[in-house]
Amino acid sequence: MPRKILVALSVLALSLMAAADSQWVLQQSTLTYSVSHPLHHIEGVSHSARGKGLCHAGQCQFLIAVPVNTFNSGDSNRDLHTIQAVRGAQYPMVMVRTQIPESEIKPGTIHADLQVQFSGQTANFKQLTFQLVMEGKDIRLTGTIPATLTDFKIPPPSLLTIPIKNEIPVKVDMTWAPGQ
Amino acid sequence: MNPHKVKFASAIAILALVLVIPGVSLAQATGATLSGTVTGPSGQVVPNAKISIKEVGTGQTASAQSDAAGAYHVSNLAPGKYEVSVSAEGFSAASQTVTLAAGASQTLNVALSSGLSLEGLGFPQSQTQGNAREQARLDRRTRMLKIHQKLGLITTAPMLATVITGTFAGGRSTSSTNRDLHVGLGSLTAGMYFTTAYFAIAAPKIKGTETRGPIRLHKALAWIHGPGMVLTPILGALAYQQKNRGEKVHGIASLHGPVAIVTAGAYGLALMSVSIKF
Numbered sequence: 001m002p003r004k005i006l007v008a009l010s011v012l013a014l015s016l017m018a019a020a021d022s023q024w025v026l027q028q029s030t031l032t033y034s035v036s037h038p039l040h041h042i043e044g045v046s047h048s049a050r051g052k053g054l055c056h057a058g059q060c061q062f063l064i065a066v067p068v069n070t071f072n073s074g075d076s077n078r079d080l081h082t083i084q085a086v087r088g089a090q091y092p093m094v095m096v097r098t099q100i101p102e103s104e105i106k107p108g109t110i111h112a113d114l115q116v117q118f119s120g121q122t123a124n125f126k127q128l129t130f131q132l133v134m135e136g137k138d139i140r141l142t143g144t145i146p147a148t149l150t151d152f153k154i155p156p157p158s159l160l161t162i163p164i165k166n167e168i169p170v171k172v173d174m175t176w177a178p179g180q
Numbered sequence: 181m182n183p184h185k186v187k188f189a190s191a192i193a194i195l196a197l198v199l200v201i202p203g204v205s206l207a208q209a210t211g212a213t214l215s216g217t218v219t220g221p222s223g224q225v226v227p228n229a230k231i232s233i234k235e236v237g238t239g240q241t242a243s244a245q246s247d248a249a250g251a252y253h254v255s256n257l258a259p260g261k262y263e264v265s266v267s268a269e270g271f272s273a274a275s276q277t278v279t280l281a282a283g284a285s286q287t288l289n290v291a292l293s294s295g296l297s298l299e300g301l302g303f304p305q306s307q308t309q310g311n312a313r314e315q316a317r318l319d320r321r322t323r324m325l326k327i328h329q330k331l332g333l334i335t336t337a338p339m340l341a342t343v344i345t346g347t348f349a350g351g352r353s354t355s356s357t358n359r360d361l362h363v364g365l366g367s368l369t370a371g372m373y374f375t376t377a378y379f380a381i382a383a384p385k386i387k388g389t390e391t392r393g394p395i396r397l398h399k400a401l402a403w404i405h406g407p408g409m410v411l412t413p414i415l416g417a418l419a420y421q422q423k424n425r426g427e428k429v430h431g432i433a434s435l436h437g438p439v440a441i442v443t444a445g446a447y448g449l450a451l452m453s454v455s456i457k458f
Contacts, residue, residue: 011426021385039455050302051301057226059220059224063297065298065303075392075394077398081322083318089311091310099220099396159455
């Protein structure tokens, strides 16, 4: 009889633990956008993203945000042109929201739907593939968001009257730590 | 019966009625029903959400909790206007107003937004709020620099032509036609050059921007071709006068050619510095 009670209590405790709320906090990140032009291939990098994930009832909601003006392509003039082209003063943040089942946050491949707010527009990206790798208690996420200028209604900037390509993929490399 | 006792009993009865009637009106048998589903930002159902229903007129409240399917149900509500507040762990609370008719069965679905926000991530409001004025400055800057870029490119044509005609205008040549053509092209180049420079100098500056990358070389070279474009026509005018007098170009005027070459070279390099990736 005491064994049955113990088993019942253990099952109860496990189910409570599964339903418990948990958090993820973005520890470090490298976001890299690429722009292609016949004369140039430009990459702009930001390490200034902040993010948080709240897990409840088996679902984790994530919000990642990064200021537009923190992307550095190595040329301040080009960066200012980029901020102007993407209306970065009027819409200074890039925000990414996603929801992932808590059970899928484990090493391996993960598929996620992203909602990206950028340049005053919202674009949805379905079933993007990311790689998750455990680094101690932290989890490292890598992948690419296949963004385009048309997703955000950005007129293509041009250099020497030649416009840049429509594709502006964003490489993502983020390390998340369990929060309090 | 003692009249004081009668008065006391009546007062108690009235007080009891006052206290009980609102409760009766909120939960009368013929009351309305409010039900619905609580969902999250992506449409998922939210179980265990707390639903608080407050009648606006009386302040009377009722409460419920969503079940495993996110559904809630509150019955026996008196007709009236209600404020429905829904909260759940991990989500931002939501509040809606609904008017219930007597005996009505009304559905009110509530979508909760995520409890995550930019402020929650620690970004100061000054960083997350848009600035239309700053955007207008950036737009103006870009417009002016685009003109600067286009005019700069166009200016290379008369500049090149001036350099080429210069080889026929100087030296032992005595042809005034060559000299006049050179002077004409030089004047056109100078005019276009200073117009080009104006659009770069007058473009709005963006505070707090540290200059980095090829634009540093582009700006540094302006300190060579800028003074060069002032000096070259002056020296050219001196050389022109000497040639018109039938003299060989001499003295400081003999620097016209070398200064022009250095100026054109610096200009070309400045153009390449922002056009070609090194």
